[in-house]
Amino acid sequence: MQTYTIRKDEIPKLVEALKEEYEVFGPMPKRTSYVFAPVTDPTKMNLDYDSTIMSPKKYYLPSSQTLMEVSLKNATIEDTVKDILDQKPKILFGVHSCDINGINFLNRVFDGKYDDPYFQAYKEITTVIGLNCLEPCKYGFCRAVNKNFVLDGYDLFLTEISDTHYYVHVGSPRGDRILTIAHEFFKEAKEEDGAAFTAALHKKHENLPVALHIDNIHETLDLAWDDAIWDELGEKCMNCGSCALVCPTCYCFDVQDEVDLSISKAERVRKWDTCLFYDFALVAGNHNFREDPPARLKYRFYHKFRGAIHDQGEIACTGCGRCIDACPAGISIKDVLFRLQEYWAASPTPQGGL
Amino acid sequence: MQVQLKKDNEYVPHIAKLIKKTQMTEKETLFEFMFEEPEIRDLFTYNPGQFVQVSIFGIGEAPFSISSTPTRKGVIELGIRKTGDVTEAIHALEVGARSGIRGPYGNGFPMNKMKGHNLLFVAGGIGLVPLRSVINYVADRRDDYGKVTIFYGACLPEERVFVDEIEKVWPNIPDFEVHQTVDECHTTWQGNVGVVTTLFSVCAVDSANTMALICGPPVMYKFVVRDLLKLGFARDEILLSLERRMKCGIGKCAHCQVGHKLTCMDGPVFTYFEAERLMESI
Amino acid sequence: MAKAKAKPKVGIFGFTGCAGCQLNILNLEDHIVDLIGLIDITTWVMAKAENSPGPWDIALVEGSIAKKSEIERIKKIRENSKILITIGSCATHGGLPAMRNLRDTSAMKKTVYGDTTDHLDIMDKIMPVSHYVQVDAALPGCPMDKNEFVRAVKALAVGKTPQIPNFAVCYECRIRENACLLKEGKFCMGPVTQAGCDALCPSNGAVCEGCRGPVAQVNWGAEYKILQELGATPEEIKRRFLKYCPSTADMEEFQELVF
Amino acid sequence: MTSSNIELKHIARVEGHGSLYVTTKGKKLVDVKMSVDEGARLFEAFLVGREFREVPEIACRICAICSASHRIVSTMAVEKAMGIKVSEQDIDLRRLLIWGEYIESHILHALYLALPDYVGHESVISAMADFPDLVKIALKLKKLGNDIQILTGGREVHQVSVQVGGFSIYPEKEELEKMKYRLIKARADLQKCVDVWATLDEIPFERQTEFLALRRDDEYALVDGDIATLSGIRAPVEEYKKYIQEKIPDYSQAKACEHKGEAFFVGALARLNINKDLLLPFAKKVLDQLGIKLPSYNTFHNNAAQLIETAQVFEMAENTIERLLKADLEWHEPEVIPKAGKGTHITEAPRGSLVHSYEFDKKGLLTKADIIAPTTMNYVNMEEDVRAFFPQIAGKNKDEIMFNLNRLIRAYDPCISCSCHMTEVI
């Protein structure tokens, strides 16, 4: 497998070069934090970012999206899949492993017996340039959930091997395409680069220790159904939904019809929804399957660590830590998992913290 | 069995015309829809217990169980209660109006597995809508199934749906037995009074080689199941159709998650054995 | 398919308030022409000289009921309208003027007008419009959000119930990708406030002041703890909780709080 | 002779609820009473005990139409009380916000509320059918004003980003550039409105009165300056009580303002009369085109004055943006420490001088507030104008009298909600 290196200080030039063919998005500063945003000024893109407020799921499942337009006169329906495919191709620059895993998880949801043509269209037009995390981020615990590495889901993947260089893996023909149009920035990796890459991985594993084991989490949850922790958390949680919105694997959505002011056209719009909201399990006749706010918080955990195993074959958490950062009440999923772990006696806890 | 209608975009409904409206009660009406495209009309088939998503463009979309039986092709019958925006808009449709239908979704009842068994139907109120599909299916394939007992309960006599079939059609089918009850006493009502479980004392139910199919308001399940278990029904001989909020119908939006399963994909029909293991199911 | 009903007759009424919600209708520069095509505004004293005495299909009511004569007026409007919608926090929750509910109104009158106050028609307590008449939908906010208003009008025009977000401002704040201000140590009311404004204030770097009123199933206790940990005094928290919607002091959930 | 009453109940197309009661005997006018039908909100009372940071946020809710002015004057009064200095770019951003408010408010008043009378329509809504192009231009101009307020204040009504000590967010430079471009392009639109106005029939009317407005020597004063009158008084704003006296006239219970025991006028015409020497070229051109001789004592000229001022703030806005684009615009958290103190500030709201005066205790809680809004100041003048104008229309039928009185009151652009401490008359 051919690998490459690229100079860090050439990244802004690379971005400029790619802009002709692609719309480039990357971690850009916003007030006290970072967000994935159009890289208007490539010198402002910061690949040393800790985390972003929102995960890149927004490029695959926008927070609000028109699914189809219906003419109310003659009921002709036009979906918007083609509009997505017609967009300028996108590059997501500097996506961490946890987020690539998040996209892979969503792909499991939006594929299957019924595939979701919108998600698939976004996937079609999006090139992902991944970025290895060699240092832990403030709230993340990716290694505890085995999401600090990726097997696939990226087109190029960068690993910092020195103060001046990244090591580059090519993950797909789409990644190859970038090498073709911007070949002047990529050098074929030499032997010592390969050695530096191995050293970088070592460093990564030293830097991302793990004290949390979630192998038996679904069984742990079985045991914890009546635990006091849910009431305790329920008291703190304001069901504001922040955790679910920023999460790279939360995908619940609502669908609504909206008409235009001349009432000649209707749009069917899907919008992010969260299981923490009052309406989420509310049905006609005002029957609510999860009326109590704490029941909804608890449900989020059960869906992530139990339901998702059934539906998608893996837990719905990549350990990105965003929900911890986002929660105004200071609820930490990591702490909750630690506490639940105590339930499961057989789960050994090695020395050293997370 | 089922032919899957293959579509590029599962979210886009097919256009269907309302061809008949029959008011059943103050709030419930039976709607007969027919797909506009003949091709879809031919291909569209379903399993009793499955549901479709009906669109009133500009208002919204909502799930409804198919109340007709696939043994009688042509129209899709939906028995719909007026409770909110979409259902009110459906009720306001005039014959000839076009709306959207997509589906069928969900698993439906295990019609093959049920072959050769006696069947006990326990329906509450509008819960008869999906069960009617099974009942008429069984009526049309009479040889495949054993004895049929139908328990139907409603709050008030005037709130019963499909009264004609309950009173005139089904009792006349060989080996069919129908019992009804209402919750509240009513002067013109001659029949049984009490919740649907009181019918267990009116009519002896033999659990041997019998499967029970239940559909009704959420509160009903607990009590009916308790009685069925007492009568000796095995947990997997009791079939329930669950209701949850639904948006997509195809396993994406996650609203209908119950325990670790999805009502729209793994259900809406579950055996009691399964349902018992699904947290918060009933 | 949604069918456009005959153009509904709409009356827009101002009670005691700053007229900001009515002004926000005028501020719909991009939509006003279409809006006039969709509804027939037969009464609107602020913008029209010729005004119909009713009846109306939809009455939009702004402002608080701050004097006795306004009670009669609102009742009359209700009798003559099929649908009555409150616009803004004054009409929906009593608004800022209802701060008097928590104080001694006669002393307040004295502060403003001196000793001769007997002839004034000033009610001691300001209640939401829903206290006096049935309200079919509410578009809260100080001022009401003009986009939410357009959505509501469109919904009504096709016979749909206007959507009231049963979730907190944080939903919109997250979607607009703001870093949480509570995490910056600022006293944001977003988690206990009903969404619908597109998290306007946090997106402008300012805390949510709670102008849209409490969200469904509000968890004031949790917000109280957070603010306290950030250094707010109980009096300060109470002031914040009741600023735009002092009438919520009557809510059971509020009375359970210990200040 | 029997006396009869003319009641303009709920004067239409003004902001807030006001009524005018005129009693006549034959063709003679006996009594004029302006009344405020708005319920009292007791702002000055419920501001007491609030924290200094939220005072401007609450105070701007006195009136939506001049919420930006209320927000700024209140913020500046608080800052004066606490001795807080803000940066040059903060000052410029606040000024830009006010220019936006002027555009929006003057266009709203002159073209939406006042103009329909001149062209035979009951409202701008009905005028849409006959004058679609003009209405479209008016909408566009109004939107421009609002967009400037959104850009600098976060919202067109009740701004959010103006904070004591600075701002909670700054606009992007690109957005400012775009706004400047829009302003330059919109000059042509404003010109079209002026062209239309120039063709309207003038209503002849004159009454000698005093005019009061802010004045500074380097600029057409709108955001700060000294108190000035046309008759030549000039004094610092802190001395406002000497020149603006609140009293309860013996014929009514309303609080109203007088200057040296006489009625006086505040608003666009007052500013123009007092600051005519400081108009920028665009505004000067508009003034010339409309052919108004200054000083003017014709209240109806107030609407034309609004258009002239709109031209003035167009140019001021362009200049302010120009200066802002040269600043760094790096946002910083406002730093403020509460302190006991007194602070008074006056700005010119679009409809006239606006006074906010506060006292705070050392925790930064407000102990006293005095707010005088322009409509309160104009109140006595309005009644005097009605008396002076009446003979001119006394011969007309009742409908026409009402129509003309309505117009006169509307010429003031009264904002009755903002009269935060007017009491009822009747």
Ligand SMILES: Cc1cc2nc3c(=O)[nH]c(=O)nc-3n(C[C@H](O)[C@H](O)[C@H](O)COP(=O)(O)OP(=O)(O)OC[C@H]3O[C@@H](n4cnc5c(N)ncnc54)[C@H](O)[C@@H]3O)c2cc1C
């Ligand atoms: C599998 C299934 C089969 C159903 N079969 C029938 C039937 O045969 N006849 C019938 O009258 N009703 C049936 N329902 C219930 C029916 O879907 C609701 O009455 C309907 O969604 C109410 O929509 P609305 O817009 O009128 O009400 P609103 O309360 O305004 O609902 C708004 C939205 O909420 C969701 N929603 C509300 N209530 C329900 C609900 N009970 N179930 C799922 N989603 C809901 C829908 O997405 C709907 O679009 C069924 C529901 C499910 C899940």
Ligand code: SF4
């Ligand atoms: S649950 Fe929290 S930590 Fe896990 S993936 Fe979602 S946001 Fe990240």
Ligand code: SF4
């Ligand atoms: S800033 Fe306020 S509204 Fe936004 S997430 Fe934080 S608490 Fe919620």
Ligand code: SF4
């Ligand atoms: S963010 Fe809060 S204060 Fe601001 S408009 Fe929304 S609800 Fe009102």
